Amino acid sequence: MKSILGGLLIFLQLALITNARFGVLRYYCWAPHDEQSVFNLSVIIDEKQLTRAETNKRYRFTDWRYWQNGTYRNVRLESRSIENIKSIVSQFESTYGRDDHASVIMTYEINGGPTQTWQWPADQ
Structure with a gap:
């Protein structure tokens, strides 16, 4: 159960980072x-x-x-x-x-x- 939750958390973070980096509002991200x-x-x-x-x-x-x-x-x-x-x-x-x-x-x-x-x- 801990492995599933940990994997889900990492997947969610990667999905949010990808969306933020390539989305319309990317000016808030890493390389402003x-x-x-x-x-x-x-x-x-x-x-x-x-x-x-x-x-x-x-x-x-x-x-x-x-x-x-x-x-x-x-x-x-x-x-x-x-x-x-x-x-x-x-x-x-x-x-x-x-x-x-x-x-x-x-x-x-x-x-x-x-x-x-x-x-x-x-x-x-």
Whole structure:
């Protein structure tokens, strides 16, 4: 009986570690800085597009000075999984910002790859 319980415990731990490492929320796991994402947000509330400063204040983001191709650019940089940013935006819009009925479109590149798009709410 002890061997069965011990084996079950080890199997459960391995299953949870595998799920956490390769799942959507992997940015909480072992190697938090395994991706570098550059992203931009477009937020519209009541047909008014928020400025970059207003968007930074709304979600508590900061701009970073980023050296690229011989010049500095101000960018939003996420050194963990981009799912972290999606989580921050969707949680804010589901709670504190739910009465604003904001429309959010995020464009991002992961590790210099192709540009991708994500939007909130998802049914736009």
